[in-house]
Each structure stands twice: as C-alpha cells, then as structure tokens.
Amino acid sequence: MPDPHKVVIIGGGFGGLTAAQTLKNAPLQVTLVDRHNYHLFQPLLYQVATGSLSPANVAGPLRQVLRKQKNTQVLLGEATHIDAANRRVILSDGALDYDTLIVATGAKHQYFGHDEWEQFAPGLKNLDDATAMRGRILLAFEAAERERDAKKLRAWMTFVIVGAGPTGAELAGALGEIAHDTLRHDFRAIDPSQTRIILVEGTDRALPSYPPVLSEAARRMLVRLGVTVRTGAMVTDVRADGVTIRVGDHDEIIPTRTVLWAAGVLASPLGVILSQEAGAKLDRACRVIVEPDMSIAGHAEIFVIGDLSNFSHQTGQPLPGVAQPAIQQGHYVAKLVRARLRGQKLPPFHYFDKGNLATIGRGAAVADLNWLRLSGWPAWLIWVFVHLLYIVQFQNRLLVMLQWGWLYLTFDRSARLITGKKHLPLDL
Amino acid sequence: MPDPHKVVIIGGGFGGLTAAQTLKNAPLQVTLVDRHNYHLFQPLLYQVATGSLSPANVAGPLRQVLRKQKNTQVLLGEATHIDAANRRVILSDGALDYDTLIVATGAKHQYFGHDEWEQFAPGLKNLDDATAMRGRILLAFEAAERERDAKKLRAWMTFVIVGAGPTGAELAGALGEIAHDTLRHDFRAIDPSQTRIILVEGTDRALPSYPPVLSEAARRMLVRLGVTVRTGAMVTDVRADGVTIRVGDHDEIIPTRTVLWAAGVLASPLGVILSQEAGAKLDRACRVIVEPDMSIAGHAEIFVIGDLSNFSHQTGQPLPGVAQPAIQQGHYVAKLVRARLRGQKLPPFHYFDKGNLATIGRGAAVADLNWLRLSGWPAWLIWVFVHLLYIVQFQNRLLVMLQWGWLYLTFDRSARLITGKKHLPLDL
Numbered sequence: 001m002p003d004p005h006k007v008v009i010i011g012g013g014f015g016g017l018t019a020a021q022t023l024k025n026a027p028l029q030v031t032l033v034d035r036h037n038y039h040l041f042q043p044l045l046y047q048v049a050t051g052s053l054s055p056a057n058v059a060g061p062l063r064q065v066l067r068k069q070k071n072t073q074v075l076l077g078e079a080t081h082i083d084a085a086n087r088r089v090i091l092s093d094g095a096l097d098y099d100t101l102i103v104a105t106g107a108k109h110q111y112f113g114h115d116e117w118e119q120f121a122p123g124l125k126n127l128d129d130a131t132a133m134r135g136r137i138l139l140a141f142e143a144a145e146r147e148r149d150a151k152k153l154r155a156w157m158t159f160v161i162v163g164a165g166p167t168g169a170e171l172a173g174a175l176g177e178i179a180h181d182t183l184r185h186d187f188r189a190i191d192p193s194q195t196r197i198i199l200v201e202g203t204d205r206a207l208p209s210y211p212p213v214l215s216e217a218a219r220r221m222l223v224r225l226g227v228t229v230r231t232g233a234m235v236t237d238v239r240a241d242g243v244t245i246r247v248g249d250h251d252e253i254i255p256t257r258t259v260l261w262a263a264g265v266l267a268s269p270l271g272v273i274l275s276q277e278a279g280a281k282l283d284r285a286c287r288v289i290v291e292p293d294m295s296i297a298g299h300a301e302i303f304v305i306g307d308l309s310n311f312s313h314q315t316g317q318p319l320p321g322v323a324q325p326a327i328q329q330g331h332y333v334a335k336l337v338r339a340r341l342r343g344q345k346l347p348p349f350h351y352f353d354k355g356n357l358a359t360i361g362r363g364a365a366v367a368d369l370n371w372l373r374l375s376g377w378p379a380w381l382i383w384v385f386v387h388l389l390y391i392v393q394f395q396n397r398l399l400v401m402l403q404w405g406w407l408y409l410t411f412d413r414s415a416r417l418i419t420g421k422k423h424l425p426l427d428l
Numbered sequence: 429m430p431d432p433h434k435v436v437i438i439g440g441g442f443g444g445l446t447a448a449q450t451l452k453n454a455p456l457q458v459t460l461v462d463r464h465n466y467h468l469f470q471p472l473l474y475q476v477a478t479g480s481l482s483p484a485n486v487a488g489p490l491r492q493v494l495r496k497q498k499n500t501q502v503l504l505g506e507a508t509h510i511d512a513a514n515r516r517v518i519l520s521d522g523a524l525d526y527d528t529l530i531v532a533t534g535a536k537h538q539y540f541g542h543d544e545w546e547q548f549a550p551g552l553k554n555l556d557d558a559t560a561m562r563g564r565i566l567l568a569f570e571a572a573e574r575e576r577d578a579k580k581l582r583a584w585m586t587f588v589i590v591g592a593g594p595t596g597a598e599l600a601g602a603l604g605e606i607a608h609d610t611l612r613h614d615f616r617a618i619d620p621s622q623t624r625i626i627l628v629e630g631t632d633r634a635l636p637s638y639p640p641v642l643s644e645a646a647r648r649m650l651v652r653l654g655v656t657v658r659t660g661a662m663v664t665d666v667r668a669d670g671v672t673i674r675v676g677d678h679d680e681i682i683p684t685r686t687v688l689w690a691a692g693v694l695a696s697p698l699g700v701i702l703s704q705e706a707g708a709k710l711d712r713a714c715r716v717i718v719e720p721d722m723s724i725a726g727h728a729e730i731f732v733i734g735d736l737s738n739f740s741h742q743t744g745q746p747l748p749g750v751a752q753p754a755i756q757q758g759h760y761v762a763k764l765v766r767a768r769l770r771g772q773k774l775p776p777f778h779y780f781d782k783g784n785l786a787t788i789g790r791g792a793a794v795a796d797l798n799w800l801r802l803s804g805w806p807a808w809l810i811w812v813f814v815h816l817l818y819i820v821q822f823q824n825r826l827l828v829m830l831q832w833g834w835l836y837l838t839f840d841r842s843a844r845l846i847t848g849k850k851h852l853p854l855d856l
Contacts, residue, residue, distance in 0.1 A: 037566060037846045054482035056843035063614040064840065073616040076570040076846075076854065093853035094574065127847050138465060142504040146522065186491040188501040395834050395842050399827065406823050412492065414823050415484035418465045418504075419555050420848075425521035426504065 004029045004071075005341060008089055008098035010079045010270065012039050012062045014323045015306030016104035018330030020072055021065075026338050030072040031096055033089070037061055037076055040126060041391050043323060044400070046167060048130035050137065050174035051182075051416035052407055055127045057400050060393045079105075079270060084278035084299055100301050100337050103270055104330065107287075107307040107321060110266035117238035121259035124167060128420075133260060135418045137175070140258045141183065142418075143426045144190045151255070157195050158256040160243050162235050163263030164201035165209065166358040169218055171260055172199040173360035176225030181411035197227045198254060200245055202234050202263075207358055207366065209320060214366040217375035221364040235263075265321055267308050278302055283310045287318065292348030294333050303336075305329035311349065319351055323390075328352065357383045362408060432457045432499075433769060436517055436526035438507045438698065440467050440490045442751045443734030444532035446758030448500055449493075454766050458500040459524055461517070465489055465504050468554060469819050471751060472828070474595060476558035478565065478602035479610075479844035480835055483555045485828050488821040507533075507698060512706035512727055528729050528765050531698055532758065535715075535735040535749060538694035545666035549687035552595060556848075561688060563846045565603070568686045569611060570846075571854045572618045579683070585623050586684040588671050590663050591691030592629035593637065594786040597646055599688055600627040601788035604653030609839035625655045626682060628673055630662050630691075635786055635794065637748060642794040645803035649792040663691075693749055695736050706730060711738045715746065720776030722761050731764075733757035739777065747779055751818070756780065785811045790836060 012034035081090035109123035144156035179195035237244035274280035306326035355369035367379035440462035509518035537551035572584035607623035665672035702708035734754035783797035795807035
C-alpha cells in the first residue's frame with residue numbers, strides 16, 4: 001500500500017478548520033498546525049474584551065473539535081518557511097512533508113507603519129489580546145475611581161476606539177452599555193455614565209462596508225448608547241496620554257488613557273514567505289493573489305484561503321475579511337483535494353454572499369441580507385440566532401445562551417476580571 | 429455631624445469580603461482594598477487549572493458583589509505599610525486613614541527557602557497562577573505528541589505534584605481524569621492513558637490533616653485514577669528536567685517536565701509589616717498571633733483574620749488555613765466593630781468547625797463532618813452541594829452547575845485553552 005496523500009493545513013481558524021473537517025473520512029492523512037491550541041470564534045471575541053463572555057466560551061480546543069477524525073492530527077507549531085521545491089513546511093521546531101498544502105493563517109491589525117502605537121492602542125485578534133483589552137478598560141475605571149485631578153480624571157474616563165468597522169462599532173457599543181448600565185452602581189467617587197466614548201473613523205461614515213442607510217442606522221444606535229462618532233478623522237499620533245486626529249486640515253488632541261485599535265488589516269507573514277519561497281504574487285496588503293481554484297500560480301498543490309488570500313476573480317475585488325469566505329473556501333479546497341484524488345476536476349471557486357451582520361448593543365444591530373436590509377431589533381435577533389448557530393461547540397452554545405440571557409436581564413457582565421501582568425501601582 | 433467611623437479592610441478573600449458584607453448598613457464608612465479586582469472562590473481554583481471551569485466561573489468582581497452596599501467603597505490597591513501611630517494604611521500609590529483596620533491578606537505557597545524552584549514548579553493562588561498551570565499541563569501533552577525520543581517523551585508524560593493536602597490531591601485526581609478520560613481520543617502519536625502522575629508527600633499519608641481512615645480512602649481513590657502516591661518523600665531539588673526526592677536515606681530522581689506545587693504555606697508580607705510597624709507578634713510561619721478577639725496586642729483597633737492570623741486560643745494550635753475560619757472571623761470582627769460603635773462588648777471569637785471536604789474526582793471525595801466520616805459518592809455529593817451553595821454569585825452557581833453536568837456526562841473539559849505568554853517553539 002502506498003503512503004497516503006499528505007495534506008498539511010496551516011491555521012485552525014474558520015478556513016483551516018473547515019478544510020480539515022471537510023476532509024473527514026477521506027483516504028488521506030491530514031495535519032492541522034496552529035500556533036494556538038484552540039479554534040477561536042472571532043466574531044464574539046469583542047465580548048470577551050468587554051467582559052460578557054469568558055475565553056472558553058468563544059474558543060474550543062482544536063484537538064477536541066477534531067478528535068473523532070481518525071485521519072487528522074493536530075499539532076501545536078508555528079510555520080516559518082515553505083520549502084515548496086521539496087514540499088516541506090518548516091516549523092520553528094521541526095518540519096512536515098506535504099503533498100497538498102493549505103495555508104490559512106489569516107491577518108492581524110496593523111498600525112499603518114506606526115508599530116510604536118501598539119503599546120498604547122492594543123488590537124483584538126486572539127484570546128490574550130481580548131483579556132489584555134478587558135484589563136485595560138477595567139483598569140481605566142479603577143484608576144478614575146482613585147483620581148482626584150479633574151483633568152486626569154477626564155482622560156481616564158475617555159475611551160477612543162480607532163476604526164468604525166464592525167469590530168470598532170461593536171466595541172464602542174459594548175463600552176456604552178458598560179458605562180451606562182453594567183457599572184452603574186459599582187463606583188462611589190465617579191459616575192460611569194459620564195464616560196466619553198469616541199469612535200474615530202477615517203471614511204465619511206460608520207460601517208463603511210455596509211449600505212449607507214445601515215451606516216446611518218448604526219450611527220444613530222451608537223449615539224443612543226452615548227458614543228460620539230467622529231467620521232472623516234485620521235489618527236496621526238497615539239501616545240500614553242492621548243490621541244491626535246486630523247479632521248479636514250486641522251489637528252485635534254483627545255486626552256485619553258485608553259485607546260482601542262480596530263483598524264487596519266495586515267496579512268499574516270506567511271504571505272510574504274510564500275511569495276519569496278514559492279513565487280506567490282501579493283497585493284498591496286501582502287495578501288496572496290490566488291488562482292480561480294484558490295491555488296497559487298505555479299503550485300497547484302498549494303492553496304491559500306481566508307483572510308490571507310486575495311480572490312478577486314468573481315467581483316473584481318478581494319472578498320471581505322470575514323468568516324464566510326474563509327469557510328466557503330475551506331470547504332471548496334477540501335472538496336477539490338478529494339476530487340483530485342479521484343482524478344476529477346471542480347469548477348472554480350464561487351463565493352455565495354449570505355449577507356452581513358454587525359451588532360451595536362442590546363436590540364441594536366444592522367443586517368444586510370442583500371435582498372433585505374434590517375436594523376434594530378429584527379437585525380439583532382438574526383445576529384443572536386446566527387452567532388449561536390455557528391459557534392462550533394454545543395456546550396459553548398448553551399453557555400453563551402445562558403450568559404446572554406443573564407446579561408439581557410441584569411446588564412451584568414460577570415467576566416469583568418483583570419488578569420495578566422501586574423497592574424499596580426496604578427499610574428495616577 | 430461627626431465624620432463616620434472609618435473601617436479599612438485589606439484583602440477581599442473569604443475573611444475580608446465577609447467582614448465587609450457583615451458591615452452592610454452599619455453607620456460607618458468601609459473601604460475594601462485588594463490587589464485584584466475580584467473575589468476568588470479558591471476551593472475551585474484547581475478546576476480552572478485543570479480546564480473544567482473558566483476564571484470567571486470561580487471569581488466575581490468585588491465591586492459587583494458589594495455594589496448594593498452604599499457605605500462601602502472598593503479600591504484596587506496594594507498596601508505596603510501600616511502607620512499604626514497615625515492610623516494610616518500606606519498603599520503603593522496613595523494612603524488611607526482608618527479608625528478600624530482589618531487585615532485579611534492571606535497566605536501563599538512557599539518553597540522552603542528554594543525560591544528558585546518556583547519557575548519549574550508553579551503554585552496555585554490566583555487566577556493567573558491557574559491559567560499558567562493549565563497552560564503548562566496542556567503544553568506537556570502537546571510536546572509529547574511531537575516528541576520522538578522515548579526518554580524525553582516519558583519526561584513530558586510524567587507529572588509530579590508536590591504536597592498531598594487537599595489541593596495536591598485534587599490536582600492529582602483531576603490530572604488522572606484528564607489523562608484517562610478527557611484526552612482519550614485527542615492525540616495520534618501518544619496514548620494519554622500512559623501518563624504517569626506522581627503525588628509526593630513528606631508525611632506518611634495523603635490528606636494528613638484528615639483522619640487516617642479517610643487518608644486511606646483518598647489514597648485508594650487516587651490509585652484508581654492512576655495516581656502513584658509517594659508518602660514519606662521529601663523534595664530536595666526541582667529542575668527543568670526533573671525532581672529529586674529523598675525517601676528514607678536514599679535519593680531518587682524522577683525525570684519530568686511538569687511539576688505542580690501544592691505544598692508549604694507562607695503568610696502574606698503584611699504579617700511582617702504589622703510586626704515591624706505595629707508590634708504584632710508572629711509565629712514561625714510569619715502568621716500574626718492574635719488576641720482572643722482577633723485584634724493584635726496593643727492595638728485593639730487592628731484585626732487580623734483568615735490565613736494570615738494564628739488564633740490558637742481555642743485548641744492550642746492555629747486554625748486550619750481554609751475558608752471556614754476566615755469567614756467566621758470576618759463575621760465576628762465585623763460584629764465586634766458594630767458592637768463597639770454601640771459601646772458594647774462581645775465574647776471572644778469561637779470557631780465552629782463544620783467539617784472538612786476534599787475531592788479527588790467524579791464520585792470520589794472524602795468528608796470529615798466530625799460526627800460522621802464519609803468517602804466516595806456520598807462525600808462527593810456533599811462536596812458538590814456545599815461548593816455550589818457557597819459560590820458567591822448566583823450566575824456562577826448556574827454556570828458551574830451546567831459545566832459540571834456537562835463534564836459529568838461527557839468527560840469534556842472545554843476550558844482547556846493555552847493562553848498567556850508565548851510558548852513556541854516547544855522546547856523539545
């Protein structure tokens with residue numbers, strides 16, 4: 001018997017995990033490599049950052065999700081090179097041979113060439129980011145409770161969120177609810193409802209990827225939660241004590257101690273590695289420009305899917321960096337691998353856009369279902385339903401439902417714990 | 429109107445929190461200071477370390493627990509000095525005046541003068557300890573899955589737990605269940621049921637503070653879970669690649685990559701500070717020897733309660749370092765403060781021992797109710813009931829119940845996430 005066909009998948013996000021799952025029971029050997037031991041349900045990560053959910057509610061161990069798949073092994077590891085000539089993935093601590101390689105390592109936030117801003121303006125990509133962001137938000141209120149200087153107090157009670165895409169809008173909305181409802185009775189020296197929440201967006205509207213009518217609906221819902229939406233405002237500097245924004249032709253300084261970053265996307269470094277080591281073509285965001293079947297030019301055995309890929313054959317521009325395209329591509333590529341094993345072919349990848357959802361708060365969301373646009377309660381109910389449906393593990397579905405029910409009734413975010421590195425003394 | 433009587437409580441554990449809650453509605457001003465923003469239900473912390481529960485399930489924000497108490501303010505801060513003459517607590521970033529001071533800062537694990545062991549053998553006192561320990565345990569299995577060298581593999585698959593008190597026994601039992609049940613289908617290269625779990629204890633039996641018949645029952649339950657109990661074994665060295673134990677008059681080296689520390693108790697540094705700055709007397713474990721009313725000699729206005737205190741007036745020896753004495757002392761001291769305000773006195777503190785419970789695994793526990801000794805299922809059911817009853821927040825009671833039910837049915841520990849500092853490359 002010949003060795004089975006070896007499929008290596010790098011990345012256990014929506015794309016990579018779907019590919020692995022679609023290869024279940026196929027007569028081949030699958031190895032899924034990820035730097036983390038968990039699959040993350042990223043659309044709910046902001047709820048960890050804002051204390052509604054626990055890390056374990058939005059993440060499941062990859063091993064457990066794939067435990068029943070006898071042909072699949074999960075490895076904790078980080079790919080550093082692709083030796084395309086010899087069909088080997090080089091890890092930071094080993095190597096893996098492949099016959100087919102699926103690269104699905106995604107993207108992270110970027111600071112437009114100002115990496116020094118990151119220390120003051122953390123972004124949100126993994127569980128550690130989320131617990132760190134949660135700690136920052138809660139510590140700002142703790143510091144405010146002890147601050148006596150009015151000017152410094154105002155800076156502690158000012159939150160700036162950079163980027164009014166779905167993540168930024170969700171963070172801003174959740175902060176609004178925290179300030180007005182969750183923390184209402186928690187402090188003695190400050191009034192949390194005096195918190196200033198400023199959502200800064202470079203384009204002319206919130207949720208710029210949505211139809212203008214939904215952007216306007218989102219803006220109104222944000223304002224109702226006490227969020228100030230500053231559109232047409234570019235961030236030009238971020239420091240420990242404030243943010244500088246350029247609006248039109250003048251600069252404005254917003255004194256703040258807490259900046260949350262929800263802007264800018266940078267493809268995973270594996271894009272550049274694939275370009276150098278396998279001749280892949282990159283776009284300006286360092287995403288890999290793929291062929292109609294999601295493979296890279298010259299290497300039919302290497303596929304790139306999800307946020308790391310630029311698939312523009314269908315609409316002339318890259319697909320949005322959300323879960324849906326990644327899931328559909330993971331599914332497609334796995335089916336293509338299975339077809340090839342049988343000596344068959346498949347038509348090119350085709351993306352079916354089911355629509356987009358973003359939530360701002362309780363009963364406040366927008367839904368663009370292409371044939372129908374909704375905002376407010378109906379959109380929010382769809383959002384709740386879809387997110388519960390798509391959470392990978394059944395237990396998490398129960399736990400999230402229970403905690404959302406609780407949050408809905410009591411406004412209580414019980415996961416507002418400050419953990420991680422030492423935070424004392426407070427820098428007052 | 430004169431200024432209200434100021435009570436400062438340092439520490440929001442069982443003792444400090446109970447004291448604060450018992451002062452509800454009293455005509456005085458309470459300030460509770462803690463280094464963390466949460467109250468921790470420490471008896472279940474090992475379940476966070478072993479992936480059954482999430483941090484937010486065993487901890488609740490102190491602000492939220494005390495939100496309805498108008499006379500009480502919670503501050504995040506760390507006490508560094510007690511200026512007893514001027515009745516001021518000095519924080520690392522401020523100061524607080526008091527009329528009555530309640531010190532309840534507890535104890536942590538200690539390494540018997542070998543602090544260099546800590547890096548290889550983490551202990552378990554707060555949420556960060558628990559997630560770090562969880563990461564270590566899970567990473568050992570991840571490394572084992574990728575290890576080819578038989579000797580190194582054996583070291584990765586060997587876990588040593590130092591100290592067979594309740595925490596050590598609970599950790600060892602949970603590891604046994606993880607190895608035999610939870611991870612059964614998760615790996616391809618290793619068989620987790622081959623894991624060696626060695627519980628090392630210096631005295632001649634497990635659970636030495638329990639009656640011998642229960643120690644023997646615990647030992648049998650541990651053995652059934654695949655745990656090797658080594659009694660009469662002193663740890664004489666801990667390194668990255670192993671532990672040396674002395675049994676009788678010969679040394680034995682156990683090659684292991686994972687050592688968990690559940691031995692040795694060291695009182696909080698505030699004991700020494702109280703001795704230097706307020707003349708408090710200390711015992712050999714640096715606990716504060718208190719008067720019959722839990723105050724310190726010469727300072728009727730300073731109380732020390734919980735694990736930091738040595739109250740031996742009742743039995744001739746210190747009370748055990750568990751939740752019950754701390755809770756009862758917190759309650760007593762608060763009642764005494766209220767009585768003094770009214771010009772009244774109280775009889776000395778009297779500890780009522782309700783009994784002790786320790787759990788080893790599913791259906792496996794020991795209960796010493798003084799008038800009744802139980803082991804196995806009856807003890808375990810009491811353990812479950814009591815722990816659900818005492819968890820502070822109602823939401824956590826629901827969530828813990830749901831997750832225990834799930835764990836019971838499926839052996840699935842969904843919170844087995846590796847978070848925290850970078851762990852790659854694996855040190856193979």
